Amino acid sequence: MRRLITAAAFAVATIAHAENFALRGVTIHPISAAEMPNAVLVVTGDRIADFGPKAAIPKGHKVIEAKGLHIYPGMIDSASVLGLSEIGSVRETQDIAELGDFNPQLRTMVAVNPGSEHIPVSRANGITSSVVVPAGGFIGGQASIMHLDGWTWEEMTVSPSAAMQMRLPSQEATVTGRGLGTGRRPFAEVKRRYEEQMQQVRLFFEQARAYQARKANPVLGFKPELRLEAMIPVLEGKTPLMIVAAKERAIRDALAFAEREKVKLVLAGVREVDPFLEEIARKKIPVILPDLYQVPLEEDASIDEPLDLPAKLANAGIQFAFGSYNIERPRNLPFQAANAVGNGLSHDAAMKALTLGAAEIWGIADRLGSIDKGKFADFILTDGDPLEPKTQIRQMWILGKPVSLENRHTKLYEQYKKRL
Amino acid sequence: MLPSGNIVLRNGLIEAVGESVPIPAEAFVVEGAGLQVYPGLIDALSTWGLPTGPVRPAAAPAPGPTPATPAVLEQRIQTLDDGGPEERPSNTSWVRAADLLDPRLPAIAAARNAGYTTAIGFPGTNVFAGQGSAYNIAGTRARQMVIEDGVGQMITLPVRGFGGGFPGSLMGIISYVRQIYADADHYKASQALYAKDPRGLPRPPYDRALDGVIASPRLLLPAGRLVEIDRMIRFGQELKQPLVLYGGAESFRGAALLAAVKVPILINLRWPEAERDADPFVKDPLRVLETRDLAPSGPAALAKAGVKFAFYSGGVERPADLRKAIKKAVDAGLSKEVALKALTLYPAQIFGLDNRVGSLEAGKIANLTVIDGDLFDDRAKVKFTIIDGVKYEPAPEATPESNR
Amino acid sequence: MNRRLFLSTLAFAPALPAAGETILIKNAKILTVTKGRIDGSLLIRDGKIAEIGATVMAPAGAVTVDAAGGFLMPGIVDCHAHVGADAINEGTISVSSMVRIEDVLAPDDIQIYRGLAAGVTTSNVLHGSANTIGGQCSVVKMRWGKTATQMVFAGAKPGIKFALGENVKRAGGGTNFSATLRYPATRMGVEDVVREAFNDARAYQRQRDEYQTRLAKGERVLPPRRDFKLEPLVEVLEGKRLVHAHCYRSDEILMLLRAAEEFGFKIRTLQHGLEAYKVAKEIAKHGAGVSTFSDSWSYKLEAYDAIPYNAALCMKAGVLTSLNTDAPVTQQRHLLQDAAKTQRYGQLTDDEALSLVTINPAKQLMIEDRVGSLEVGKDADIVLTDKHPLSLYAKVQKVFVDGEVYFDREQDIRERSLRSARRKALSEKLKPAPPPAQKKGAR
Known part of the structure; x- marks a missing residue:
């Protein structure tokens, strides 16, 4: 069996280290409900046991006074390469994109380096979980949801397979090479290639369906095929296809493809989404925002693009979450959310998209995303609004365990401060 | 314009033009009733009759000695002595179009069929591309065709990026051109001092790249966008060279700038248009669309501002299409009178040839374009051209394939 | 030379102060950067900062810009x-x-x-x-x-x-x-x-x-x-x-x-x-x-x-x-x-x-x-934001260079639809003609 390892098994692993405690005098921002000033938060084991202005602190719980400080759920990065990439320009440190066009059997969790310097750096700004997404070919593999704490990737894994990453063949005739400027291929050639590749993609899905049928009624000598086996949860609608599509044509293709293959869709990295707002809302397709630190898509685009995208989605009634994509970005997720607020999104909606909204999209809202009884004790303690740079994150807990906010940068800072 | 008149040609020159000029008894008479006679059309920046492509490959900077390295690698290593302007790369300033002219090339007949009699041809694609020559596009020997061998030095901007040696960028090319002109000044001064009395002075080295620059009576700089028109006007002024710009896609925006400094511009008749086989989904920016829309109105704007300009064949592949392209400028507000001048008298004036070609005047070279209607009417056909007094009927054009 | 020389030929009519005008920006929180914060007004004359203070009298003929409680900071x-x-x-x-x-x-x-x-x-x-x-x-x-x-x-x-x-x-x-x-x-x-x-x-x-x-x-x-x-x-x-x-x-x-x-x-x-x-x-x-x-x-x-x-x-x-x-x-x-x-x-x-x-x-x-700072005598390069500029929720509203408005957010927003309409119209107009259709019944 390929899915012996369950999420619950990972969670249990870290409980032993957690100490029961309660935070007192804090303003709790549960996300699922209105904020509660001067409240108590009780953590037993790896879970939130109770919270509220009058929550009782059970015996044996250590009491932490945190008057005037704020509690928010830990933030979720909905599209990252955390642990798969260390140094951008060094090929040997990249484990994001495998060779080959169809690799649904790949799972990111097994390649997440728990020792990556990027993990504590991301934590420092309030990220407690990350959906680690592969890339490469048309189907890059399965995205795993990881806690940003743990000795091993097993301990870190929240969900081994949250989505199947996919990128449909492209019809872009303009290609920008690294450092080599922009080149343009004849469109007729691009189109021909695109049609061929689309044919391959459809064929792969047909093969997967045929395999699904074979497996349901196996004949003697039936041999499991790992690549096709991995597609079954997608075909069954259990695991969403996470299709990355920025431009209008790519988004149209993604919507059509999901419709045709009757699979669950999560759209990621969208930019030119205006023509599809109604359709996406109607079909209740969740959207993972692109890296918002990008220049406007074209010369004539609004000076606010894509910072105004979250507000646009919110106004259309579309559920969305933030993603970092780039290895440098995770710690900037709250700041990107603040940019969204500066461009018309409500603060509540921004906070929700960073926490509960993301958990809902990934089907883990029963455990993560808000301050609610019974949920994982993943939260941060701040001296103010976590989206504003002026605010300091004071402490973080993951699965009820205090997690250090120290990282490569704070250590170098402390080290060299002494040399001044 | 004379509604009806006679032109007398003798020995390849125009002898007389007028309403009632007597026809000499010995003359061979060409009946022109119902035909329109124009001065021979001039292509102000041409490659007709010239081999296309680079004249000769740019000299690569010489690799410096690196004794400890294997020979193969040595070839690839650019040392501290890394070339730069003094190596004179991408420079064939001494080459003249006249010396490359090949009357057999098919473009010549095609251009004649389209009503042209004269071209100002420029060689090559180097930064210092070489010197333009004015020539008539009929004849069997280049030396008989040439009107003037050196009319100006053309600069092109072959931006090659990192791989091809200095200069690889637009600003590299500009600073390279600047250095060459400074070197030319230095060369002239050194030679003058040396010529006075060589004793006690180092001998100035022979430098044909500088000789070519010094020999050129004017400088042609490329400028399409308004930004480039502004930039190249300033650069030409800095170099203190008589300046002609070429390109002019955004001359509808740059007319005032050009008028202020009295710099003439050659207008490429290949108007900017959407790329062929472009991705239908790529939406061009408004800036680009406006340029495309308004480029043909540039000549009218130039005429209004009093800027001297001339048309050139540029990227128009078939000479037969040139009249269609000119008509676009007329449709966009250019008067037919000025349009005709931009094909005849103005290019002649810009290149200092107007005492020989560009108008129907006694004493000028007998170059005539004869059409069975109005030059700017699509339906009118070129009946014949007269070049150096010789009549050429439109001949069937050789297909490009047969000439490869 | 027309300041829009290099821009689109679209004729927009900005209701903004023109170059060289005397401008009084009032009702602002002024972050001078070098001389602390002053709540009040800032006067621009001849492209320079002429006066900063809690109350600045508007000279005759000055255009008044109401900062509506927003922040001014140096460009x-x-x-x-x-x-x-x-x-x-x-x-x-x-x-x-x-x-x-x-x-x-x-x-x-x-x-x-x-x-x-x-x-x-x-x-x-x-x-x-x-x-x-x-x-x-x-x-x-x-x-x-x-x-x-x-x-x-x-x-x-x-x-x-x-x-x-x-x-x-x-x-x-x-x-x-x-x-x-x-x-x-x-x-x-x-x-x-x-x-x-x-x-x-x-x-x-x-x-x-x-x-x-x-x-x-x-x-x-x-x-x-x-x-x-x-x-x-x-x-x-x-x-x-x-x-x-x-x-x-x-x-x-x-x-x-x-x-x-x-x-x-x-x-x-x-x-x-x-x-x-x-x-x-x-x-x-x-x-x-x-x-x-x-x-x-x-x-x-x-x-x-x-x-x-x-x-x-x-x-x-x-x-x-x-x-x-x-x-x-x-x-x-x-x-x-x-x-x-x-x-x-x-x-x-x-x-x-x-x-x-x-x-x-x-x-x-x-x-x-x-x-680099808002001080009398310096170039009037000034940024107006609606919130404190170090808050990520702030948006730049107006930008002055040498006392001239070079960016105005409201104007930018107004022009967006005009520009996209113009772009659409032009791409229609410039669309390459479709290849001539075969006549029906033609042999």
């Missing part, structure tokens, strides 16, 4: 950008000091407008980092719609770009995109290129001096050839040209300081200087400034020890410090946000954080008598 200065130029790198040779950004300024680059819309009013437009000694840079005011000449910050001291480390040795490292391997391939070689170049420059300087001496003596002597590669380096030696050096690691920073000291010149700014915090003492002693990123790191090996506390640490060490964008590498629209991040990483005060993108870069470019 942002970006000490390192690659905007508004048609070329960035002359990457073919290791010493390309002859090339000039000023030759290729492109005032029609949309990035200028975008930067302006984020409050950037001055940019140091630098040559790229492909070679050890790069090209001459150009300090510009973001006068969108003006000509290249009008964009140039008149009176700003000229500068030149140097670069060290991975970018410049890459072409020698075998993974280059050209067939030629270019010296240097190591940081040792980079030092050598710098020293050789200044050795050449000194020789050239001597040659020129000698010519003058001999000429003065009445000798018959050929003038030396003008060398546009070495002239700017001689200017560096003579202190007439500022050196802005792209660098990352502490070793190469120290190397460059020492090489400069050997030849008797100063490095004006260490650009990026991501490990500057490790040698902040030495940098302060040399007198160089540091112009760094806020939080970029790990995109290459030499950026692995980059820390977002760099600016705070350098400042603490007494180094003149600024934040830059390297736009389009990072964006000018995030430069204020970059400044704000120093409040998380290093807990800088508001004035300290704002100084990183205003008065400090102005000092680094030696234009602080003109821009």
